[in-house]
Amino acid sequence: MTDARTEILSRIRGALGSADSSAGAAGTTGAAGTAGVTRAPSVVPREYRSAGEHAPGSDAVLEVLIDRLVDYKAEVHRTTPKDLPRLLARLIPQRSAERQVVGSSDYRSPDVLPTTPSTPRGAVVVPHGIDQAWVSAMGGVEVRTDSREAPLSAAELDEVDAVVTAARVAVAETGTIVLDGEADQGRRAVSLVPDVHVCVVRTDQVVQTVPEAVRLLGADPERPLTWISGPSATSDIELERVEGVHGPRTLHVVLLS
């Protein structure tokens, strides 16, 4: 009995050979052993926009990004490096207090998942490569650091109230920020489990279109990528959008210039 791999590949070659002698002929580059012909890529028309008309980080691009993010119910803030630490400090405890009134269906209701009493409220996790100046002024907030070498457990991540990360790139037209797992953005779990995600994006990282972002990310395609467009959401019940399901229920995007 032939193995599945051999059989499937042979079925495919048979299927293409029996029905596709003309279409593939133009691109034929020669025989590859006994397995059949190797076809060169056929020409794909790429008349779509490969970049937007506005420069990355321009006012026009930022305006579109903000409009899209607000549409998704993300919260957008603009600040300078000088004011950033104070803004971050303000964002974390504030949201933490609000979350206590989510109601009986909140997953933290005691019969579902008890929280450890020793963990103080207002804890934030940051990836170890984050700019230390950002987190320096978070007075009264417990800052925990996570790295691939010294990761927090899922339960520990579940106990912190927020996460602060940087980003790799943002796409204005779709309102998307992309994390690529580098030291200032952290492991994927870090930006997923806490209920509040504060993502700091430098304005020069904001491009207008998806192709511009894909080109940039394509430089390191093996990195784990997370494309985030607003807080988690579902439209599974009568197609009525509900923001905040399993991912962070609150997304703050801080634009830094």
Added chain:
Amino acid sequence: MSTFLGMPAARDRRGPGPDAAPGTLSGVGRPEDPLHWGASFPDAAKAALDNGQLRRNLGKATSTIRTKRARVVGEVPDWEALRDAGSAVKTDVMARLPELLEELERNVTARGGVVHWARDAAEANRIVADLVRARDTDEVVKVKSMATQEIGLNEALAEEGIAAVETDLAELIVQLADDMPSHILVPAIHRNRTEIRDIFLERMADAPPDLTDVPRELAMAARAHLRRKFLSAKVAISGANFAVADTGTLAVVESEGNGRMCLTMPETLITVMGIEKLIPTFDDLEVFLQLLPRSSTGERMNPYTSMWTGVTPGDGPQEFHLVLLDNGRTKVLADEAGRAALHCIRCSACLNVCPVYERVGGHAYGSVYPGPIGAILTPQLTGEESDLPYASTLCGACYEVCPVKIDIPSILVELRAREVSMTAGSAGDTADRVWSAAMKAASFAMADGARFRRAARVPRLLRAISRNGVIRKLPFPGSLWTRSRDLMEPPKQTFRDWWDGREDQR
């Protein structure tokens, strides 16, 4: 010979029938074959049309999503150019499928992943069950996946004592209700909020007893129910929206974060993917990440897209298995006229615009792939005779919205023509004989003006058996027609009578 576009004689299919009408708590049950279950399309459609609740749920949902899609597609200036590129990329993938699959396998393996090949559903289910059992666990979390629905993975795992927990909200609803999905993107589209509340209260042990039917509350109840499972699961199972051959990168597009949870938290990730999901290069993502979300949920971008390449040390699952699934796809590929069905990226835009789908819903198609794309994909995957190619008015709306320009109407016509030429060969078919007799009679009547005048009076007799302007059942041989259609009540007056009367009044 002109192509016959009518509805053939209906056939009964094996498996449970949709006796449990949507609108009751329990669903249609899990069939033995997810690609072929329930009553024949004409019978199932008739039953569905009688269900007012179902039609209201569907009508509301499909019109909402159509509006959203039209708005976000309209704001993309190069939409048609993106469709052209998407279509050409997929054509290229099919022409080079063996090489691209080998390239994908090399790159996934080089990054620490393990690639498995499965000829059919049974083989894929066997591979996954063995992998899960070797990880010493009896519960896995699942990301919504059409491929695993198609192979009936959950049922296969259950037979091995492994509980597969669906984590997409709609799939969870379907699973709790022992139901089948009725839409590719929104599997519980046939349920309204009150039905969902009732399902949660009865079937979800930790649902709050005071749960209301407000969508936000229902979503929060699901969050609470699944949270601990996400944080403790050892194994996750997913499908894939795209696999990039030149980098070995897999992509899953989702909204709720259940995908991120499954793809990130467990130690082991098993991805089951149809062999047609490939794209050649990482750059090709720029086309599909624009086409899919806008076509699918009508959003500029879906909330979350995860991409991973093999294993990343210290981040996410440290063991990754990719199961490449044939299960009939090579049969579709061998069919030059129908192979474009493999270009489908499962956006479901064709369902939402289809006048037939909107009225009968997904269950009537008796396949996990309903709607226009299901009507061409399902019979091609199974290779069985099917009445699904007739579940269409050929209005062409599906082709207009398809992000990869699959010419569904032309493939439907082609499949119908084959079906007819196949059955024409079998002598003694009642429908055929009656059809041909009727054509002879019509040609006799129409050949002579006086004969036609007399013949045209006959339909008026039918008014006697109509109700509310509709005739639902004719005696034989007319029953061959009314089996799958209603007949409008004939007018009181023929056109000729009306014309004559009009002349008289002058």
